[in-house]
Amino acid sequence: MGTIETAFFGHHEADPRALLFYEWCQRRESGYAVDDFAEEVHELSRMERPLEKACWRLLDRIESAERLPEWRYLEWDDVNGAAGEPDSAAVSAEATAAREAGPLPPEELFDRVHGGWLGRAAGCTLGKPLENGFLWTPSRIRAYLEPVDAYPLTDYVPVRDPMPDGVELHWTWPESTRDHIDGCPRDDDLDYTVLGLHLLEQRGPDFTTDDVAALWLERLPFLQTYTAERVAYRNLIDGFTPPDTATFRNPYREWIGALIRADIYGYISPGDPTRAAALAARDASISHVGNGLWAAQWAAALVAAAFTADSPHTALTAAQTVVPARSRLGVALSEVMEDHRRGFPWDHSNAAIRARHGRYNWVHAIGNACCIAAGLLWGEGDFTRTIGLTVQAGWDTDSNGATAGSVAGILAGAASLPAHWTAPLHDRLRSSVAGYDGSSIADLARRANDVAVRFAH
Known part of the structure; x- marks a missing residue:
């Protein structure tokens, strides 16, 4: 399996071993x-050097396999490529509740x-x-x-001194661990939030998937994309257009990238999860289908709902x-x-999530969405407990911590967030999105707020 892990962290968008293995998994x-x-x-x-023609031939056979009856x-x-319509009665009830809640006061x-x-x-940053x-x-x-009294997590991850033998933190640790954070480090989980804001502005x-594609090519460095996004980017360069960019030789199409x-889309649709989900699905369709796209709908709706939810x-x-109830994600x-x-x-719940979904890759949408949901439920609205539990669950720790933190942050409001989480960020966000490195987080929030207000009228 070593060669697959190597491909995962390398040029997985072109390595026939990775594309073959992960398509078979999918x-x-x-x-x-x-x-x-x-x-x-x-x-x-598992071959050290790929036999390209053999890989492509086997991949063709796998792609021709029939569904189990x-x-x-x-x-x-x-659903013939449709986003999978949610239950109309449930959506109607939610939309009615959001309208009855009325718009939030500006402040x-x-x-x-x-x-x-x-x-x-x-x-x-906690999860990085x-x-x-x-x-x-x-x-x-x-x-x-x-051993350093940092479990459960109530602050950023410490660097142990000396480090235990055989233990290695992610290479970004010099900018993402306790007492080392000086502004929010660059991460794709935040790059796409910035990019989405630019798109909406x-x-x-009414943006189109072609608008999303053009923005990627203009503002997003190829090597700062991963898994499904990297393959979709490759497909764009090769002349494919959405939604084919999501499906052609893209075995990562149900992974966490769209989520x-x-x-x-939730930030600019406060109290309107249905609209947020529709916008997220349009964005997601450039790189994801099925449970990967439905996970994006779910995350956007979750963020939007947090503005008016009581818990x-x-x-x-x-x-x-x-989310379609009979989908694997819905179940x-x-x-x-x-x-x-x-x-x-x-x-107990976290162990059950791992038992149910450990067959998926650690960046698959389904298992990670469950970790986010569990962190929010058992976090019970407490910001520190929510992001701590979510990151402690493992798998895609930075992505999960980001989404759970986003929802918990909306529920609490910026003024109520503990200073030991926000102060080290220094209101500064590093980003690989062209024109946005070193942005003020407060300014990005003001701009998103302005978009939300504009779209409400």
Whole structure:
């Protein structure tokens, strides 16, 4: 499996071993009859040097496999490429509730939008040193933190001195660990929030997927994209257009990338999860389908719902309405909600999430969405507890911490966020988006607030 991990961290958009292996995984996960290819896939994907023609031939055969007749989940193909319409009655009830709540007072709206940006930045930074799901399991995270009284997490990750043998934090640790943070470090989880704001300012709510594609090529460096986005970018350069960019030789199309791009659509749709989900789906369709796209809808709806919700549970219930109930994502999120309803402790729920979804890659949308949901539910509205639990769950720690922090930050408002999370950020955001490095977080929040107000009229 070493060569697959190497491809994962390298040029996975072009490595036939990675594209073959992860497409085979994607087909298995979505109910296709591909088990008989296992031996060939593992043999070719583990080779030190790729046999390109053999990989492409086997990939063609895998892509021609039929769906298992007994498969019980709703998949992308079942809705003929549509986003998967949420339940109309549930959406209508939620929309009515949002309208009845009325618009937030201007000062409160800005405080909550600002809280979302700050929470996203803090949660992302908290998770960065532990980002590597191949290595940082919940038990290893605990074993690293407990000897220095840092578990459960209530502050940024410390650097142990001396570091335990064989332990290595993410390479960004010099700018993302306690007492080393000087402004919010650059991360794709924040790049896309910035890029989405620019898109909305320039194109408005009627932007197209072609607008998204053009903005990527203009403002986003190729090597600062990952997994599904990197493949979609490659496809754009090769002359494909959306939505084909999401599906051609893109085995990462149900991973977490579209989910991490979704928060901005919630920021500018306060109290309107249905609109937020629709905007996020349009953005997501350049690189994702199925559960990857539905996860983006869910995240955007969750953020939007947080503006008028009285609790994380209320926001999550609203977000659930934009996910097809019979999808694997819909079922997975319902299981987390049920674990919470039954009164299970967080560590029990986290173990259950890993048992149910450990077959997925550590940056797949489904397992990580469950970690976000659990962090919010068991965090019970407390910002510190929410992002701490979410990051302690492992997998895509910075992405999950960012989304959970965004929602928790909106629920609390910027003025109520603990200073030990926000002060080290120094109101400054590093970014690889052209023209935005060193941006003021408060200024980005004001601009998002202005877009929200403009779109409301």
